[in-house]
Amino acid sequence: MSIKTPEQSRTIMTDLVLPSETNPLNNLFGGELLARMDRAASIAARRHSRRIVVTASVNHVEFNRAVPVGSVVTVEAKVSRAFRSSMEIYLDVWIEDRESGQKTKANEAIYTFVAVDETGRPVEVPELTPETDLEKERYNGALRRKQLSLVLAGKMKPAEATELKALFV
Numbered sequence: 001m002s003i004k005t006p007e008q009s010r011t012i013m014t015d016l017v018l019p020s021e022t023n024p025l026n027n028l029f030g031g032e033l034l035a036r037m038d039r040a041a042s043i044a045a046r047r048h049s050r051r052i053v054v055t056a057s058v059n060h061v062e063f064n065r066a067v068p069v070g071s072v073v074t075v076e077a078k079v080s081r082a083f084r085s086s087m088e089i090y091l092d093v094w095i096e097d098r099e100s101g102q103k104t105k106a107n108e109a110i111y112t113f114v115a116v117d118e119t120g121r122p123v124e125v126p127e128l129t130p131e132t133d134l135e136k137e138r139y140n141g142a143l144r145r146k147q148l149s150l151v152l153a154g155k156m157k158p159a160e161a162t163e164l165k166a167l168f169v
C-alpha cells in the first residue's frame with residue numbers, strides 16, 4: 001500500500017450560516033458545526049483510505065468563538081495520522097470577514113474514523129507521512145490522543161497506555 005501525505009486528504013468545505021442553523025443568540029448551533037465537521041472529516045478519511053469510512057469517535061472539540069448568522073464558514077480537514085484501520089482527522093474552522101475577506105480561526109476538532117469493508121469489518125489503511133511542521137506536530141501527538149480515547153471508551157487499560165504514562169514520568 002502506498003504511503004500518503006496529509007495534503008492528499010485535504011478537504012475544504014465552505015458554506016453560509018443560515019437562520020435555521022442558529023441558537024437563540026443567532027450564532028451557529030453547535031450540533032450543526034459538528035455535522036459539518038463530520039462530513040468534511042469523512043471525505044478526508046475516504047480520500048486517504050479510498051474505502052468506506054465510519055466515525056469511531058469525536059476526540060476533541062473546542063467551540064472557542066461564536067459564529068454569527070450570515071457568516072461564511074470554512075471547515076478544513078486533513079488526516080493527521082493513520083494507524084492500522086483508524087485515522088485521526090484534524091479539523092480547523094475559519095470564519096471570513098465580509099468586508100476585508102480576512103479569515104479568523106473560530107474552532108478546532110479532532111475526529112477518529114475507521115475504514116471498513118462492505119460488512120463493516122475494519123480494514124487496513126495506507127500509512128501517512130507528515131510534511132510540514134504543523135503536520136509533524138499533529139502526527140506526533142496522535143498516538144497519545146488515540147490511547148486517551150481508547151482508555152475513556154473503556155477499550156484500553158490505563159496501564160497499557162504507554163504514551164499517556166510517559167507524560168507523567
Ligand SMILES: CC(C)(COP(=O)(O)OP(=O)(O)OC[C@H]1O[C@@H](n2cnc3c(N)ncnc32)[C@H](O)[C@@H]1OP(=O)(O)O)[C@@H](O)C(=O)NCCC(=O)NCCS
Nearest residue numbers: 054055056057083084085086112114120122146149150153
Ligand atoms: C468503529 C468500529 C468500526 C470499530 O469496530 P471495533 O469492533 O471496535 O474494531 P476494532 O477494535 O478492531 O477497532 C478498529 C479500530 O478503531 C479504533 N477505535 C475503536 N474505538 C475507538 C475510539 N473510541 N477511539 C479511538 N479509536 C478507536 C481501534 O483502536 C482500531 O484502530 P486500529 O485498527 O487503527 O489500531 C465499530 O465500533 C463501528 O462500526 N461503530 C459504529 C460506527 C458508526 O456507525 N458511526 C456513525 C455514528 S452515527
